[in-house]
Amino acid sequence: MSQKTYNEQWGQAQRELSCLLTDETPDEPPPPELDRVVFFKRVARFYVRYIQVFRQLDKAYDLLVHPQKREVLREILDGVMGRLLELKKDMVEAEFSEFHYMDDIVQTLKLTPTDLQLPIPHYFITEHSKERTDILQDIALVKAIETIQAVERARQARMKAKLKKMSKVVNGDGDDENDDEKKVDMIEVSAALRIQKLWRGYVQRKIIAQESILTSQEAKMDLHIIISQANDACTRIKQQEYMEDYHNSIASITKEVKDLGPDMSNTMKDRIRQWFLKCRHAAGIFPEYPDDIHGGGALILVDKDPLQVMKEIAAQKEEDKNNKLKGKDEKKGKQKDGKKGKVKEEGLRMQNSAFLSDLQEANKQFKEFWETCDESNNFHQRHLAQIIRDEKKKIFDAEIQLEVDEQMRLELAAMKLAVDNIKGGKAKGKKGKKGGGKGKKGKQVVDLTADRTLESLCQELVEQNLLKATADISLSEYTGNYSYLGAILRENAIEPTPALLDVRQLLTLYAVLPLGSRAVHQKGPLITSILLVGPAGIGKKMLVQAVCNETQAALFDLSPMNTAGKYPGDDGLNMMLHMVFKVAKLLQPSVIWIGDAEKMFYKKVPKHEEELTPKRLATSLPKYLKLIKGDDRVLILGTAEDPICANIRALCKTFGKILFIPRPDYGARFILWKELIKRYNGEVTEAIDFSSLAKMSEGYTPGLMIQVIQQVVTKRRIRWQGFRPLTTAEFVAHIVAIDPAYKKKEDALKKWYGKTPLGKKKIAFEKKKAKEEEGNEPKK
Known part of the structure; x- marks a missing residue:
């Protein structure tokens, strides 16, 4: 598929995500839900919708080549995965169970059960640490070399022993009576080995010839798969090339922006000094310098009337004081309520999310820029240098602004002292503890292998x-x-x-x-x-x-x-x-x-x-x-x-x-027999009644099924499948000979699971629910 298709997939997933975020963050948060079933269905619906978005985003991210789009998409993909984990936690607390069943929601949304399966992003494998892989490969290589050396030493020892024995026979060191017999035996053995060698070579060539013959339909399917895999491989090579080019561009643009730093700093200082003088002329005194929390020097550089800026700074300081007082009052109120024993509001709420704000920010970035971005001249989907330049400029502007603010605060204090004879207050900072007061010392872990690589x-x-x-x-x-x-x-x-x-x-x-x-x-x-x-x-x-x-x-x-x-x-x-x-x-x-x-x-x-x-x-x-x-x-x-x-x-x-993990049921065993026989090179034909195998193997685990298949589908049996297909009867004798995992033991494990923390919660909830239902029944 073309890059246009993957861009469209991303856009479609992003629109669905936008709807999801709107539904999850309404203007007024919903009240706590008292009914656990209603709460679970609401959370489960979000969960299923997030899975669909996740599947679309994963497809788009896997094969997009534009490096800057991939950065945004990666952030969204990670946010969606994190949100799924958070919703799962809410569902577990609602049902007191790790396993949830959403067939009614799947039916409502017109999906299939396979749509609920979580994909595993491809970048988990492609973007892992190369250094770690190299270390493990080197260790494995050393171990393999040692094994080969040991095997070679053993082979050489056997050869030496054999040559020594042969030399004894040739030189006549052995018994004279048995020399002729030994020579005859050696000739017979070498002749037999030669015949075996020729026959095994003939048989092996025949097997390879049979395996290499494919039908025309299978050959076409293999060709399509090979072409698809080749295209994907080319795309991933292109991703790496574009990413390297992108990082090189970042380095060059960063250097370019850094070189403009001194000029920007001098320009900011000149504008701030002019503002000082304007304020002194308009109000008769030098102004207060804005705090970093309220914007610092950036608030001064805005084109506004000096008196208006001074009023805004004063208003912000007053607001901060009021907020502090309000916070203290609220804290005291909570403490009083706690002393009175005020009961918390009952009901279930969705927990605060650590990913929603990131998803909203990334979604906003997509809407404001990428959705309307004109890429008619970017056919090859290379990075956009202007985006890098704007981002770096913002970062360096903020860094330079902090340096300028620090210098201009000192300069303003000196001007106040020289002109208005006003001493500056003490700089607000964190009060250091005298004598290095005793703080809470965390347990420091001693590195026992600090001197080792x-x-x-x-x-x-x-x-x-x-x-x-x-x-x-x-x-x-x-x-x-x-x-x-x-x-x-x-x-x-x-x-x-x-x-x-x-x-x-x-x-x-x-x-x-x-x-x-x-x-x-x-x-x-x-x-x-x-x-x-x-x-x-x-x-x-x-x-x-x-x-x-x-x-x-x-x-x-x-x-x-x-x-x-x-x-x-x-x-x-x-x-x-x-x-x-x-x-x-x-x-x-x-x-x-x-x-x-x-x-x-x-x-x-x-x-x-x-x-x-x-x-x-x-x-x-x-x-x-x-x-x-x-x-x-x-x-x-x-x-x-x-x-x-x-x-x-x-x-x-x-x-x-x-x-x-319970024993597989009938449906699972039916599927497992088919899949496992194929996995061990068995041919699935109508001669195998999988329904009968699934019924007979009740209580069997996949491991026991593999034991049966390995006993039936041997190398010799695989060769004869073309002449005599596998039948149900061949598996029956081996199924009967193996003891299954008995239900009694599984029931004991289920009973044990009821004693775990989550199991206890579920049992307690069910008992409470049963009592409530009994209390609601009308008495006779």
Whole structure:
């Protein structure tokens, strides 16, 4: 598609965003909503509309080449992502649940369930830190070289042993009776090896010939895909070229504007001195210099009557005094109300947003400039130099204005003293504490590795298997279905079972977007730790790998089984955690994975695990979690299969978000069988009854399904698919042989989840609601 198309997409998304901002910020804020259902639907409607804007903006930003438009669009994109997180927080507090069902809203807005899926911006991968990648690649290269060297040494040793044995046979060092037999055996072995070599070569060439033959339709499809990918690659190369040209232009224009600084400063000073004299002539005294808060010297440089400016300055000072007095009165009033025990107004309100003001400013910039900008002469979508010049001029004007104001205040004080004999007041500043008074000292973290480089720390963590490479897995590979009737079930007081795609959606929102965008992580709701709870084989580790791959995050492994025996003692433990968190912050975004997280908080450690000391991280880890701030894109991602055996209070204190992943239902299993068979090179034909497979595999997790598929779809079976397609019967025998994840265990996990903070709130709310409904029923 052309650049004109992407510009139109941006314009369309911007118009929808403008309507959204108008609806979200009315002239009069709505009163608190007492009905939680009504409040949730209002917030959910905004949430769904923001997702549609997000999808359009992501498409436009991905392939636009104009560098200045991309800057504005990036700011809007980050603002929309942050706003989605804020709305999600409001929805969680309204329903006391992490999973929400909006099928009624989707139907009203004439959308499909796929329209609710959050896209992952492409720039998360393209704009990650090159320095971090180089360090990890160098370490991986060193490790690979060491492995190759070890393998080569072993090969050389085997060859030497073989040659030594051959020389003994040739020189007759062996037994005379067995020499002839050994020679005959060697000839037979070499002949057999030669025949095997020829036959395997023939078979392999035949397989390659079969795989290389494509139908004409598939060839055309592949050609279209290749052309599309090539066009996208060319566009991204152009983006980099234009961005480099843009930065070079910024540097040259900045130097150009800086050179004009002295002349601008002298001009401002001359105009301000003339204003001093005019005021002295008109009022008989020198005026007061305006404060920086009210504009400073910029207020003087406006073409106004000197007396009028003096009146404005006096009025502003009077207004400031009144505001201070009013603020004190309001504070006293609040304190009195608090002492009287005044009850707060009940009801639900949308929380204050940190992103709405940024979105409004960016939307205003789009309307005022980009929407009406004439680009008929900018066919190649290069940057506009005049915009850079205007922006830099404003910045340098403000800097020069501050310097001039400081100098002219001193000059005005000297003029007052010399002409009117008025001494200037003491400069208002922050009163320093005498003797360096005792302030609140925050706990300073001692850097235990101040004398070490980042490369050496990474090298040590790799050697200890604490810093790992991530697998090439995308979140889209975590397949499943949607909850189509969730809203209807909740209306009828039935709690629906979350779908696998709901889990994927949550992880995209809570993990991928904050890790990928610095602005979202800094200003959005801070999420430092997430725990994934679910039966074995449900895909928890796969989700961890996918989050790292989608955001190009560094992966650290602090699982109890991985840290066992490493860095012994308290000092060793502190050193290990210090190194991991220090490197994680330097290589951000980073994910610190804790597999089998429940073992850290065992109520009673099993005897066979006592030597591993799985609880050694339980007390130290929460302390390091508190050190993660908004600027640190570091996420603790835990996985747990049996959290019932853990101390729930300590577990919930460590992990701020707990996401329960249930077994896939019939619809999810139907989709999973198809997708997984294709993924393992199986051909999907009418000979496979997926409905029967989905029914027979009730209670099966994706991991168990993969086990069955791997046993059936072997390399040999793949070769014979063209002659004998895969059938349902081939999978049945293996399905019966594997035990599923029983519902009894899942019910126990659900019951455990009801003891978490969010689960307790939901149960308490449901009990309260039931009591209210009983009280409203007419008595017989």
